[in-house]
Amino acid sequence: MDTSQLLKGVLDLAVLAVLRDEDGYGYDVLRRLRAGGMGEVGDASVYGTLRRLYKAGLLTSYVVPSDEGPHRKYYGMNDAGRERLVESEKAWRAFQETLDAILRKGAVA
Amino acid sequence: MDTSQLLKGVLDLAVLAVLRDEDGYGYDVLRRLRAGGMGEVGDASVYGTLRRLYKAGLLTSYVVPSDEGPHRKYYGMNDAGRERLVESEKAWRAFQETLDAILRKGAVA
DNA sequence: CGCGGTACTGCGCTTTGCGCAATAGTGTTC
DNA sequence: GAACACTATTGCGCAAAGCGCAGTACCGCG
DSSP, rough: TTTTTTTTTTTHHHHHHSSSOOOEEHHHHHHHHHHHTTTOOOOHHHHHHHHHHHHTSSEEEEOOTTSSOOEEEEEEEEEHHHHHHHHHHHHHHHHHHHHHHHHHHOOOO | OHHHHHHHHTTTHHHHHSSSSSSEEEHHHHHHHHEEETTTHHHHHHHHHHHHHHTTEEEEEEEETTTSSOOOOEEEOOHHHHHHHHHHHHHHHHHHHHHHHHHHHHHHO
8 A cells, every 4th residue: 555645745735734833843843744643754755845845935944953963944834835725725625525526426427 | 736746646546436336448437537526637647547557457458449439448347456446445534534633733732 | 982863965766647749530510 | 521629549758746765963871
């Protein structure tokens, strides 16, 4: 079973959701997602997604040196990110419903 | 908004679902999916998926000449396909719930 | 001093959906 | 009857995104 393909296009959404209420750095975002049930998500995927979202102007970023370990690159939401989160969530819900409908009725006949 | 990424790993499931009750040929499967709400799905994606599933041993295939147009390549389910459908559906439901939970609570805090 | 946990970057691979062109048969319209 | 539109399939090459893995680096502990 390849859960990884299901993540495509949805990891963005998950990452944004996890950052909605509180800023977080990569490693922490990874932990939040895993704690939330996404045990299969790879670390590189999360770091990549964060960079992608930042580059797209949806996140802010600032580095904080840590006393107990390497520096941490925090990411936080801005207005564009919040807007995107709402849109993506809507798209997700619509898609979900569409697929569920198809699963329910099988062939339209 | 890029709905296409949401399809990844799920188009298989949709195609199998649509073939569950009745055999169908590519063009028809495409129509069923579009009628079911997947207006954005590309024809090449469906043909590709059918070939992939067939190659994976999940579908049977037979060609039927048509009186009114080109020949049609029908696809039908076999036991492996049916089994896969059930599994994939289960995986989909689980994934759905996981993501919804993350969307609900945001940061685990 | 090496080992394990924390934390990030970069590289290359794979899967998969997509656009587009080509091929081909049929019916319609001007 | 030539052009066009719809049906129906194949193949090619592209792009997006998740992943594994290696490398770097910093810390504390035994």
